[in-house]
Amino acid sequence: MLSPASLAEWTRAAGLLDETPEFTARDLAEAVEVREAVYRTVWARLEDRPPTEADVDLLNAHATRPRLVPTLLPDGSTRREGTLSGLLATLAADLLDLLGDPDFGRIKRCANTDCTRLYIDSSRGGNRQWCGMSECGNRAKVKAFRRRHREPH
């Protein structure tokens, strides 16, 4: 179940913020709205369809707002802090950069049909099939192994 705490956890894990503000349920709803627009827009591109008008408006609106910026501290280290607005602006602007990037062709859908994740295939041969080996990749291998070794009845 998604909660404002999971949004905070994700922003730290994704390396977007070092210190997260106290997110509210409304912040979470807004973040999910942007996440879904990002997802639909990438999906549309993968299927050679234009994005929806509503997603274009939403993503452009966020992308024009001030983004997260790192701060240099007196000891020479840096710290990333910011607001939800800055976070969503960064996500939207990063997506627009990605859509214009020749590397967009490396964006793939996970081969596991139960999984809805998209990922960037950074393998040298460009032949990665799963979002992650530890999750879908291993599950697919175990399934294939069981299929090969199933005893006939």
Ligand SMILES: [Zn+2]
């Ligand atoms: Zn997957």
